Amino acid sequence: MLFKVEMKVNLPADMPAEVAADIKAREKAYAQELQQQGKWRHLWRVSGTYANVSIFDVTDNAELHDLVSSLPLFPYMDISVAPLCRHPSSIHEDDR
Amino acid sequence: MLFKVEMKVNLPADMPAEVAADIKAREKAYAQELQQQGKWRHLWRVSGTYANVSIFDVTDNAELHDLVSSLPLFPYMDISVAPLCRHPSSIHEDDR
Amino acid sequence: MLFKVEMKVNLPADMPAEVAADIKAREKAYAQELQQQGKWRHLWRVSGTYANVSIFDVTDNAELHDLVSSLPLFPYMDISVAPLCRHPSSIHEDDR
Amino acid sequence: MLFKVEMKVNLPADMPAEVAADIKAREKAYAQELQQQGKWRHLWRVSGTYANVSIFDVTDNAELHDLVSSLPLFPYMDISVAPLCRHPSSIHEDDR
Amino acid sequence: MLFKVEMKVNLPADMPAEVAADIKAREKAYAQELQQQGKWRHLWRVSGTYANVSIFDVTDNAELHDLVSSLPLFPYMDISVAPLCRHPSSIHEDDR
Amino acid sequence: MLFKVEMKVNLPADMPAEVAADIKAREKAYAQELQQQGKWRHLWRVSGTYANVSIFDVTDNAELHDLVSSLPLFPYMDISVAPLCRHPSSIHEDDR
Amino acid sequence: MLFKVEMKVNLPADMPAEVAADIKAREKAYAQELQQQGKWRHLWRVSGTYANVSIFDVTDNAELHDLVSSLPLFPYMDISVAPLCRHPSSIHEDDR
Amino acid sequence: MLFKVEMKVNLPADMPAEVAADIKAREKAYAQELQQQGKWRHLWRVSGTYANVSIFDVTDNAELHDLVSSLPLFPYMDISVAPLCRHPSSIHEDDR
């Protein structure tokens, strides 16, 4: 089941550089693990901004929440979620 | 080059049913043609709404405009566009 | 799987009264059928407005879309959807 | 009498972890007490966000304020309130 | 129990003058009846606009909805509702 | 002359408790003084929020500003003001 | 007593040209009459838009409403009002 | 003197095709005339939308209004205007 998730990062201006670097490193490792598992199917940068557009592929709403709320950057992001489903004009039976 | 395009359809309440049906049929044929060509890579319905989230894969901004403005539903849609690029945490060299 | 769905009705001012009455009658019948089936678990009026707050209980995003987009009032409503899941402070294993 | 209450939590980025943990523990205990009393009838997490959708069942506006403003997280939340009542299409005499 | 209700009137530009006059006459009669009953405690015009600020005094959310949705202008108004209660700094036990 | 004034309080999360308590005590005393004088005719809490809806009765715009900008909480509030006047459907010559 | 009034004109696209011309002619005559009386002290066009910024000088909120709601274009305008008063840094005792 | 002007076109859905074609033809001729005169220095389409971003080079605010309000599409556009000036980091003395 797919969801579009948009995340905008707002790190505090006074966060020490090494704290930010640590959070980002853990975020990257976790994001790549979820991609390897096929849970985080697409991850794109929005050009010119510190934001991304993502497509998650999860079992249900609960799993979506578990994955997203475990992101190391979760406390510092504005997040919007939209549930997706097959579009009647799609040529793909299962567009993931 | 990828773009996220979100389209929300607002057909006039007084549009005759056969006019609407014709526009929708042409929209579907055109959308499927662009998908076959690989220009319209993803097309998802936003659950519970008359709206979609799409990923276009085009040569440049001009081609994006040509494709989107040729949609039969173009005069009846609110459209927002976001340019996308590779995310540094993506595990895909070329995530399309 | 639960979703909060908020619907705000905007009937055109020039819709003939009998057309409106027919749509509303079909809407009511359909809404009650979905409630009987347990798909539409809660349906509340927002006091002072022509709007409702609803809780849907569906298998997945696709079923949510099928149910909501089949509403006779669907073309005349502003609809917003939020996916829900268990809250860690809830005392209910399965709060429906 | 029912109210939909939506709460979005914004803890300051520099709040010490033990202070946050204490507030959250007290919030959970209080939320569960109100649920036990039947005052806080539903409590759902909005998937992917640090926010909830709640249904309160109270005697009047004053009790709603007393309950909500006593939440330990109250100073850190954006809160919106909508009064609810029976929907004419509801199949429940008293949908709580 | 008090509610602040704000109403903004949007009559269609092409509504015949006598239809508008009839709706307004019925609106006025109904508004004055509710004021006589003490249900509609305050009714003020917002200077420079076709809008009002009102204070309703009702038994519960259901009565609020019954009264407001029966307004002849109801289909033509944007309405927002806020539940009110005693302010701790008020000098009135029962400020109506 | 009446004005609706809505005030939403945003105290800084790191304000020392005794400072906040002092400001609130002075705010309460001042609010009650203005109510005694008949300048601040109504003061209601918006249920579930740290906000109020107020009706001021002043000589002119200048007095409104003097009274509101002298509030001890003034630097910490989002404030919106709407000038009010007699509504043609009001049954009160002078609804205060 | 001064008020800033901003008016944005939205004439219906299908209003007959002679109806629009008549409304505009009456609007102009009325606007000039109010300026002659000193009630409408300033009237500026916002460059590039069908909108104006105005300063009204009236006895009270009621007169403001009487003047503005009598504008022939009143039913076709979005109007916002802000009460003004002397600024402590103004060099004018009475800046009109 | 430069201004950024953004224009979004909203033609009524029921405008006859030949009327729309005529307006667009006159708009194009006028736009090209202003470009030839150097008044409309840049004119870009916003990809995927019926909107443009323009840079006008005019003598003053009055000329800007004269030019923009004379556009045949003026009654059908949402227009926003921002005055521009030299940026201290620009390498151009006169960036037009």
Added chain:
Amino acid sequence: MLFKVEMKVNLPADMPAEVAADIKAREKAYAQELQQQGKWRHLWRVSGTYANVSIFDVTDNAELHDLVSSLPLFPYMDISVAPLCRHPSSIHEDDR
């Protein structure tokens, strides 16, 4: 050439009182100097808020920026600018 400039002041809650006092004193002196020169033609307080509505009379966009960006409070204000010109219904050749 006239511009409407609206300024809303947001001083940081933790700014030392003497720092704020110094900025405000310099702001006042500078504002009065510009008024003496006829550059800042009108300066009004918006009643009930820490905001003003101003009319600037400048040679061009560049001078407007120089004047406004030199305000001691400039870093602490939300500022919006609208270019103004003669309104066709104004009775003043040159309404300043």
Added chain:
Amino acid sequence: MLFKVEMKVNLPADMPAEVAADIKAREKAYAQELQQQGKWRHLWRVSGTYANVSIFDVTDNAELHDLVSSLPLFPYMDISVAPLCRHPSSIHEDDR
């Protein structure tokens, strides 16, 4: 390929003056280098604000992101991006 990029600067009020000066100096040097290369084709100040309107001329979305996200002020700016293309009414084959 052209993009309109709008940047609004929000430096923290408590940033030391020398830190701000250093960031701004690096920003200016980098902005001028990109202009020399023809990547940053236009850079205008929005009069009265700490914001700019820019036109970038880049190979693709990825280059746009590389350039913009490398700006020393990037962490302190609200940025919005719009992809541009040739307008059918433009008299320029290649309006840069």
